[in-house]
Amino acid sequence: MKILVPVKRVIDYNVKVRVKADQTGVELANVKMAMNPFDEIAVEQALRIKEAGGADEVIAVSIGPSQNQETIRTALAMGADRGIHIEAQHDIEPLAVAKLLRAVVDNENPGLVLLGKQAIDDDCNQTGQMLSALLGWAQGTFASALDIAGDVAKVTREVDGGLEHIEVKMPAIVTVDLRLNEPRYASLPNIMKAKKKPLDSLTVDALGVDITPRLTIEKVEEPASRAAGIKVADVQELVGKLKNEAKVI
Amino acid sequence: MSILILTEHDNGQLNPATLNSVTAAGEIGGDVHLLVAGDPSGAVAKQAATISGVSKILIADDAAFANGLAENIAPLITGLASSYSHLLAPATTSGKNIMPRVAALLDVMQISDIVAVLDASTFKRPIYAGNALSTVSSKESIKVITVRGTAFEAANAEGGSAAIETVSGGEDAGLSSYVKSELSSSERPELTSASIVVSGGRGMQDGANFTMLEKVADKLGAAVGASRAAVDAGFVPNDYQVGQTGKVVAPDLYIAVGISGAIQHLAGMKDSKVIVAINKDEEAPIFQVADYGLVADLFDAVPKLEQELG
Numbered sequence: 001m002k003i004l005v006p007v008k009r010v011i012d013y014n015v016k017v018r019v020k021a022d023q024t025g026v027e028l029a030n031v032k033m034a035m036n037p038f039d040e041i042a043v044e045q046a047l048r049i050k051e052a053g054g055a056d057e058v059i060a061v062s063i064g065p066s067q068n069q070e071t072i073r074t075a076l077a078m079g080a081d082r083g084i085h086i087e088a089q090h091d092i093e094p095l096a097v098a099k100l101l102r103a104v105v106d107n108e109n110p111g112l113v114l115l116g117k118q119a120i121d122d123d124c125n126q127t128g129q130m131l132s133a134l135l136g137w138a139q140g141t142f143a144s145a146l147d148i149a150g151d152v153a154k155v156t157r158e159v160d161g162g163l164e165h166i167e168v169k170m171p172a173i174v175t176v177d178l179r180l181n182e183p184r185y186a187s188l189p190n191i192m193k194a195k196k197k198p199l200d201s202l203t204v205d206a207l208g209v210d211i212t213p214r215l216t217i218e219k220v221e222e223p224a225s226r227a228a229g230i231k232v233a234d235v236q237e238l239v240g241k242l243k244n245e246a247k248v249i
Numbered sequence: 250m251s252i253l254i255l256t257e258h259d260n261g262q263l264n265p266a267t268l269n270s271v272t273a274a275g276e277i278g279g280d281v282h283l284l285v286a287g288d289p290s291g292a293v294a295k296q297a298a299t300i301s302g303v304s305k306i307l308i309a310d311d312a313a314f315a316n317g318l319a320e321n322i323a324p325l326i327t328g329l330a331s332s333y334s335h336l337l338a339p340a341t342t343s344g345k346n347i348m349p350r351v352a353a354l355l356d357v358m359q360i361s362d363i364v365a366v367l368d369a370s371t372f373k374r375p376i377y378a379g380n381a382l383s384t385v386s387s388k389e390s391i392k393v394i395t396v397r398g399t400a401f402e403a404a405n406a407e408g409g410s411a412a413i414e415t416v417s418g419g420e421d422a423g424l425s426s427y428v429k430s431e432l433s434s435s436e437r438p439e440l441t442s443a444s445i446v447v448s449g450g451r452g453m454q455d456g457a458n459f460t461m462l463e464k465v466a467d468k469l470g471a472a473v474g475a476s477r478a479a480v481d482a483g484f485v486p487n488d489y490q491v492g493q494t495g496k497v498v499a500p501d502l503y504i505a506v507g508i509s510g511a512i513q514h515l516a517g518m519k520d521s522k523v524i525v526a527i528n529k530d531e532e533a534p535i536f537q538v539a540d541y542g543l544v545a546d547l548f549d550a551v552p553k554l555e556q557e558l559g
Contacts, residue, residue, distance in 0.1 A: 095353060163431040
């Protein structure tokens with residue numbers, strides 16, 4: 001079985017993002033970029049399945065400008081076998097991403113697509129579910145445990161009330177949540193090795209997908225900031241303030 | 250224009266998150282209908298019918314809808330979609346699971362997690378863990394939207410008298426099956442709708458120490474939450490998590506105990522009316538958003554707080 005893992009290049013999660021002065025988006029120039037943390041968890045899970053004998057090949061795919069090849073190399077350094085880069089400009093909407101991924105799935109016939117449940121830039125939480133719809137496959141979203149047994153995958157999902165256990169028919173889409181695993185660090189020898197792993201480039205046109213945006217971003221602005229608060233000396237003062245000043249208790 | 254909202258429920262009780270989506274729908278304008286898909290759906294439909302501002306309830310009663318499986322519910326919604334300009338659902342784990350599947354089947358782009366309605370096709374939504382607000386407009390013929398509950402008041406659950414209509418459909422797609430749930434049960438209020446939330450972070454050091462927070466919570470009638478660090482460390486279950494990828498809360502009072510205040514956590518609570526931070530690290534970023542900060546050892550301050558609350 002092949003496992004396909006889409007990986008997105010996003011602003012590193014430690015970076016405090018700044019809105020551009022002209023309100024067209026957030027500042028991306030000279031900002032540290034990294035693999036979407038949820039996608040790292042997806043790569044790790046794919047590698048664990050392969051290492052346990054459950055898969056033959058792990059393919060990392062990324063859509064975006066040429067720098068996305070670095071993100072694919074990161075996945076290869078972690079242990080993925082090969083990469084596919086789909087060259088495209090910035091800001092491709094999840095629906096278009098799902099259509100491009102469907103084209104890759106049609107070419108590669110993976111038995112499982114593992115995705116991060118959301119990207120930490122646009123916070124959309126859509127791509128996996130959309131890909132699943134387009135393929136007519138089952139979806140196991142927000143997975144905190146995954147166990148593949150033959151043609152069925154047992155998925156434990158993190159839901160608002162706690163945990164939910166479902167079974168999905170393979171091939172399937174599984175989107176991963178934070179507690180599925182702790183991704184490994186790539187070792188230096190593996191980073192070197194990754195440079196020699198195959199990385200194919202495809203174009204959006206070759207895949208025959210229309211990626212014209214459906215939504216228009218009218219404006220991106222800073223959220224209202226909170227007014228500075230005060231420090232209280234002790235618990236007594238705190239409770240006094242909450243009772244008499246804020247009047248919330 | 251008419252708007253269809255996917256009702257969230259457990260086959261017995263309507264989830265109050267639905268009420269916030271009704272308010273968002275009211276701001277968009279037009280007839281507001283609620284879809285109750287479940288097994289059985291009758292009791293929930295009755296509760297839904299009294300919500301102010303709702304004119305019609307559609308009931309879809311089928312075993313295939315009993316457990317909210319997206320593969321079964323999405324085709325039901327797309328089958329009804331042609332009569333609607335907007336399809337809404339609360340941005341809960343259920344709505345987030347189902348609606349993108351609906352959007353892709355309809356070949357439209359979803360707008361996730363809206364926090365404001367500017368007009369029928371223009372909405373605000375947070376990006377980058379709420380560090381930026383994006384205004385997006387959509388020309389899609391059907392707008393598929395999930396609604397952040399804390400950004401809209403709850404509609405009045407009483408006062409309405411919507412007509413109830415049964416819709417046909419209901420087929421098991423045969424792709425997925427429900428096995429079981431492990432739901433946390435608690436006597437305390439539900440995290441996302443509680444008016445006071447007491448949350449603990451890595452500083453709690455141990456799951457057993459959350460008992461201290463629970464005692465404070467019980468004096469205040471509060472819910473208990475946690476940061477990702479506390480959940481990752483296994484102190485408390487995943488459903489306690491407040492943050493970018495957990496729950497978003499906006500209570501009247503949020504008390505953060507032993508939480509440093511990573512941006513991912515702030516994303517889930519910074520719209521709270523009053524924020525209190527108790528942390529021994531004076532430099533902790535949580536103090537930058539706190540109205541009242543107490544630099545203290547939580548193991549000293551929390552028991553005192555409980556005492557002081559009488």
